[in-house]
Every structure is written in C-alpha cells, then in structure tokens.
Amino acid sequence: MVKWDDRYNTEEYVFGTESNEFIARIQPYLPKSGKALDLATGEGRNGIFLAQNGLETEGVDISKVGLEKAEKLARQKNVSFTTRLDNILEMDMKENYYSVITSVFCHFAEPERTKVMQKIVNALIPNGLFAGVFYHPEQIHYGTGGPKDPAMLGTLSEMQQALSGLEWVIAEETLREINEGFLHNGTSSVIYLLGRKL
Numbered sequence: 001m002v003k004w005d006d007r008y009n010t011e012e013y014v015f016g017t018e019s020n021e022f023i024a025r026i027q028p029y030l031p032k033s034g035k036a037l038d039l040a041t042g043e044g045r046n047g048i049f050l051a052q053n054g055l056e057t058e059g060v061d062i063s064k065v066g067l068e069k070a071e072k073l074a075r076q077k078n079v080s081f082t083t084r085l086d087n088i089l090e091m092d093m094k095e096n097y098y099s100v101i102t103s104v105f106c107h108f109a110e111p112e113r114t115k116v117m118q119k120i121v122n123a124l125i126p127n128g129l130f131a132g133v134f135y136h137p138e139q140i141h142y143g144t145g146g147p148k149d150p151a152m153l154g155t156l157s158e159m160q161q162a163l164s165g166l167e168w169v170i171a172e173e174t175l176r177e178i179n180e181g182f183l184h185n186g187t188s189s190v191i192y193l194l195g196r197k198l
C-alpha cells in the first residue's frame with residue numbers, strides 16, 4: 001500500500017471536499033467546455049470542481065484509495081468525473097489534447113519536475129490553461145504541510161522556467177492561511193500559477 005493510500009484510508013476527506021482556494025479563484029478563466037486533467041487528484045476535490053464547471057475531466061493519482069473516494073464524491077455531487085490510477089512520472093499524456101490541466105500540491109525534484117512540467121505544456125491545446133499550486137522552498141520553515149525535502153520545492157522562477165511555453169496570467173509567490181484538513185494547516189508559503197499555452 002502506498003503512503004497516500006494509508007493517509008486516505010479514513011472516512012473523512014483529508015483535504016476536504018471543496019476545491020483549493022486558487023482553483024476556485026481561476027473559475028472565471030475556465031472555458032465552458034473541453035477536456036481537463038487534474039494531476040495528483042487525490043480524493044478528487046479539484047478535478048470534481050472542474051467537472052462541475054462543464055469540463056470533461058479525468059483525475060489521475062497513484063493512490064487507489066484516494067481515487068475510490070474521488071469517485072464517491074463525484075457521485076455525491078452528481079457530476080461525471082473519470083479517474084485513472086497511474087504514476088505521473090511514467091504515464092502517457094496525450095499531446096495537444098487538454099483545454100485545462102491542474103496540479104495542486106504535487107511536487108517532484110529535478111530532473112523529474114521539468115520533465116513532468118514539459119509534458120503538461122505539450123499536452124495542452126493552444127490557448128489551453130495550466131493552473132498549478134505548489135509549496136515554495138520557504139515552506140520548509142513553516143512546517144504547515146508539504147514535503148520535508150527542499151529539493152522537491154522550486155522557487156517561482158524555477159517553476160516558471162520548468163513550465164516554459166506558457167504565458168503567465170497569474171504568477172504569485174505568497175503567504176496564505178491554508179486550512180485544508182490536518183495535513184495542510186496554518187500559514188503557508190505557496191506558489192500560484194495560471195499559464196496559457198502560447
């Protein structure tokens with residue numbers, strides 16, 4: 001059983017059932033239809049938000065337990081949402097295919113980080129959107145969530161560089177009070193990115 005299966009193995013939704021605040025914030029930018037991919041969807045809250053907004057959405061995660069909870073949440077919210085059990089580091093992403101890709105609190109060290117981010121850029125259609133939420137390296141000092149290994153965290157400019165090929169609609173490094181269940185709790189140093197494929 002993977003680490004995340006253990007964490008999700010509880011009745012409650014570890015990060016809640018509402019989308020992350022940044023994903024809610026980008027709602028006005030979302031197209032009314034099209035295909036969407038939520039990477040590291042976990043228990044599904046962000047992918048389901050995209051589906052509720054009219055996008056044909058697939059959520060990918062390595063945790064079977066998380067995906068089962070995501071499917072249950074989609075049924076409860078009466079929305080069509082597809083799940084895929086896969087490893088982001090190894091999976092195929094169809095090129096030139098998605099109108100929207102999201103990734104919330106999923107971190108990789110280099111060189112995997114740039115490889116995954118470039119797969120995302122290639123997978124978007126022209127004008128397609130990528131919304132990313134990442135912990136900033138400063139988050140190590142706050143200890144309110146996220147990886148303990150600083151190599152897994154990029155600065156704003158490192159994340160933007162890894163995602164080259166996008167033009168930036170929002171690119172922020174900010175301190176936020178994040179309260180999304182017991183794993184993400186308190187003042188947090190985060191990066192918010194919304195990019196459009198050129």
Ligand SMILES: C[S@@+](CC[C@H](N)C(=O)[O-])C[C@H]1O[C@@H](n2cnc3c(N)ncnc32)[C@H](O)[C@@H]1O
Binds near residue numbers: 105
């Ligand atoms: C901090 S949780 C965030 C979950 C979700 N994005 C949210 O905001 O509620 C990180 C997620 O990344 C997933 N994950 C980590 N590495 C992965 C990989 N290589 N492939 C697929 N999923 C992965 C974990 O299983 C976990 O669900």
